[in-house]
């Protein structure tokens with residue numbers, strides 16, 4: 001089953017999904033999902049950039065820039081942890097680093113985004129926790145759409161461009177666009193905290209929450225999903241607008257759609273946020 005996948009085969013697979021130089025895509029990718037890639041993550045990046053006009057990825061730095069909530073700062077329905085004392089908070093703040101454009105992408109977001117950052121001329125937004133990077137025709141326009149108070153702005157801009165979500169060997173649990181649909185409906189809007197300078201921290205609104213049950217959207221999206229195998233990688237392409245409209249429809253019909261039932265999970269807090277909107 002597992003063979004070696006080449007850059008040409010990846011490009012061919014992307015082309016068979018309908019992608020071309022007019023396409024703008026938000027890519028969520030697992031390098032391992034391909035099996036072995038000849039040329040490694042650089043080859044995946046070259047195939048993406050050689051096929052699509054604009055490639056965007058999440059390039060968050062949460063593990064390096066994030067800090068706990070300070071002692072006593074408890075927002076309602078926020079599901080976050082506080083430092084046990086100011087001494088503990090100051091120690092966490094000391095250990096964190098402020099965002100700079102040359103910070104590596106957090107490893108849990110995948111190796112491909114980090115290789116894109118290292119090896120290719122890109123634009124990168126500057127959100128302290130949740131930056132995006134983009135390469136190609138519309139890169140600057142997408143990246144400039146991020147605001148400190150609205151981190152998923154680049155996905156709004158991608159939707160306006162008629163862009164697509166490309167899932168390479170990952171599920172909808174990685175599909176950040178579903179969070180945008182939630183946030184537009186007042187759900188999954190959390191406050192989180194980051195170091196922004198030596199001894200200085202900030203509270204950042206509208207940071208999205210849990211996604212661990214997002215694969216429940218799969219059957220609903222199947223009619224509008226293009227799918228192909230590239231080596232062992234299951235590659236799926238869906239228009240951003242289709243993801244947004246489908247997730248919106250599900251959440252409007254059921255405030256608890258795509259959330260788990262654990263009241264202590266961030267899902268429970270997200271549900272409460274939506275219910276508060278419905279109560280007006």
Ligand SMILES: [Zn+2]
Pocket residue numbers: 210212259260261262265266267268
């Ligand atoms: Zn949950």
